Amino acid sequence: MKRYSAFAVAREAFRFHSGWERAWRSPEPKSEYDAIIVGAGGHGLATAYYLGKNHGIKNVAVIEKGWLGGGNTGRNTTIIRSNYLQDPSAAIYEKARSLYEDLSQDLNYNIMFSPRGVIMLAQTEHEIRGYQRTAHANALQGVATEFISPQRVKELCPIISLEGPRYPVLGGLWQPRGGTARHDAVAWGYARACSDMGMDIIQKCEVTGVMSENGKVSGVRTTKGEIKCSKLGMVVAGHSGVLAEMAGFRLPIESVPLQALVSEPIKPCMDVVVMANTVHGYMSQSDKGEMVIGGGTDAYNGYTQRGSFHHIEETVRALIETFPMISRLKMLRQWGGIVDVTGDRSPILSKTPLEGCFINCGWGTGGFKAIPGSGWGMAELMAKGHSPLTEDFGLNRFREGRFIDESVAAGVAH
Amino acid sequence: MLILSCPNCGELKDETELSAGGEAHLTRFGPGSSDSDFEGYLFNRENPKGVHFERWRCSSGCGKWFHAARCTATNEVFGTYSAQVTEPPQEIRDVVSAKRPGWTWRDLS
Numbered sequence: 001m002k003r004y005s006a007f008a009v010a011r012e013a014f015r016f017h018s019g020w021e022r023a024w025r026s027p028e029p030k031s032e033y034d035a036i037i038v039g040a041g042g043h044g045l046a047t048a049y050y051l052g053k054n055h056g057i058k059n060v061a062v063i064e065k066g067w068l069g070g071g072n073t074g075r076n077t078t079i080i081r082s083n084y085l086q087d088p089s090a091a092i093y094e095k096a097r098s099l100y101e102d103l104s105q106d107l108n109y110n111i112m113f114s115p116r117g118v119i120m121l122a123q124t125e126h127e128i129r130g131y132q133r134t135a136h137a138n139a140l141q142g143v144a145t146e147f148i149s150p151q152r153v154k155e156l157c158p159i160i161s162l163e164g165p166r167y168p169v170l171g172g173l174w175q176p177r178g179g180t181a182r183h184d185a186v187a188w189g190y191a192r193a194c195s196d197m198g199m200d201i202i203q204k205c206e207v208t209g210v211m212s213e214n215g216k217v218s219g220v221r222t223t224k225g226e227i228k229c230s231k232l233g234m235v236v237a238g239h240s241g242v243l244a245e246m247a248g249f250r251l252p253i254e255s256v257p258l259q260a261l262v263s264e265p266i267k268p269c270m271d272v273v274v275m276a277n278t279v280h281g282y283m284s285q286s287d288k289g290e291m292v293i294g295g296g297t298d299a300y301n302g303y304t305q306r307g308s309f310h311h312i313e314e315t316v317r318a319l320i321e322t323f324p325m326i327s328r329l330k331m332l333r334q335w336g337g338i339v340d341v342t343g344d345r346s347p348i349l350s351k352t353p354l355e356g357c358f359i360n361c362g363w364g365t366g367g368f369k370a371i372p373g374s375g376w377g378m379a380e381l382m383a384k385g386h387s388p389l390t391e392d393f394g395l396n397r398f399r400e401g402r403f404i405d406e407s408v409a410a411g412v413a414h
Numbered sequence: 415m416l417i418l419s420c421p422n423c424g425e426l427k428d429e430t431e432l433s434a435g436g437e438a439h440l441t442r443f444g445p446g447s448s449d450s451d452f453e454g455y456l457f458n459r460e461n462p463k464g465v466h467f468e469r470w471r472c473s474s475g476c477g478k479w480f481h482a483a484r485c486t487a488t489n490e491v492f493g494t495y496s497a498q499v500t501e502p503p504q505e506i507r508d509v510v511s512a513k514r515p516g517w518t519w520r521d522l523s
Binding site: 239240241242245250251252253254255299300301302303304308309310343398399 | 415416429430433434436437449450453454456457458459460461462463466468486487488489
């Protein structure tokens with residue numbers, strides 16, 4: 001792999017950009033791998049990357065039904081934060097956030113991480129108390145957050161209206177080292193690095209069955225034939241239930257559409273991410289100038305990647321109250337992604353009833369921010385059978401009543 | 415917008431007038447049951463990409479619960495039926511079979 005650098009740009013400028021090579025190979029599958037990851041989204045590719053980088057397992061295939069990064073990795077609102085309440089969540093999300101900080105250098109691929117800061121607005125007395133509690137918990141966990149006054153919110157985000165008639169801004173939970181990154185680049189960067197390690201990324205190849213022998217996974221059936229493996233990682237977000245059914249177990253997960261939309265591009269007006277959980281909406285401004293807006297999930301199961309229109313109406317209504325200047329903005333695009341939601345709103349990174357088969361799912365409405373940490377933990381889990389990052393996120397926590405309740409941190413906005 | 419017909423009051427209601435109640439036909443396990451049964455009842459859910467049976471409440475109408483059969487991939491509604499049953503009635507299953515040949519649900523077909 002040729003490294004990207006300022007020198008490379010200069011070199012290519014002198015030869016009509018004829019020397020750029022493909023970022024990753026598109027090989028046909030081999031008959032057998034040490035490990036197969038199903039799902040070439042951010043989490044799947046990060047898992048493969050850290051399997052190779054941290055654990056030396058490089059005979060790996062990443063199988064993708066559609067195209068690389070075309071699921072929720074390309075559909076989220078790119079927000080990165082780690083201001084969660086519970087210790088296990090803070091550990092994995094903060095690991096992810098800290099990995100994001102130098103991920104561009106690590107991957108030699110510019111993921112455009114922008115630690116511009118994230119404010120979660122407190123708009124009710126309950127939210128004030130909830131976020132103050134989170135700020136205290138974060139202080140103990142080593143996550144830099146603080147509870148700030150409405151005046152400070154206004155300083156950080158001048159376009160905000162503090163005097164909302166129904167829900168005035170009463171304060172905010174401020175994480176200055178949170179921010180955004182370019183979501184496609186995260187998938188592409190990991191894919192390029194995986195391909196460089198000799199891993200095969202096989203796109204347009206759907207898994208149609210999971211093969212097992214004596215209760216142990218032996219491979220997968222795909223639209224490109226059978227592929228053997230001794231370890232299988234399922235990292236397929238919304239379709240986890242479908243894949244789990246193939247492997248013969250059920251999950252405490254339901255899949256629902258979550259929507260986002262972007263406006264026409266406007267001049268820079270907002271250099272932080274603002275989340276308003278009480279009124280169901282959050283917004284940031286992309287580098288292109290579009291206002292990136294996210295809202296709520298549908299109330300019922302669905303795989304439509306579209307979502308219900310009234311959720312957009314509710315989200316936009318709430319954001320116009322919060323940011324009156326956007327009321328005349330035209331919206332450019334709207335889309336939906338299928339998010340896999342667990343009962344306690346925390347992910348599942350776990351062994352499964354099928355030996356050698358591991359699952360990484362349940363990130364629900366907020367998986368993008370966790371990609372590097374999730375891949376780091378999942379790779380360790382697959383390589384060693386246990387990982388300090390993932391031990392609390394096992395499937396058995398539901399049976400044993402050890403929930404990691406993040407409904408406050410993750411209930412609505414991401 | 416998803417529109418369902420409430421079998422109790424006969425009104426056509428759109429999703430903003432209804433409340434989704436999750437998977438239908440769960441068998442309830444309480445005190446004295448095994449850990450696996452209790453876990454299954456509380457947490458594990460069918461999450462099909464395709465035919466799904468759900469509970470809905472006509473919350474802005476007659477206020478009563480009912481069941482609906484719906485495709486989660488297309489939002490096509492196969493029909494709604496009474497909440498007073500423990501499995502989909504034959505006529506609903508016939509409608510589903512006509513539109514989705516070869517479908518299965520748990521142990522039914």
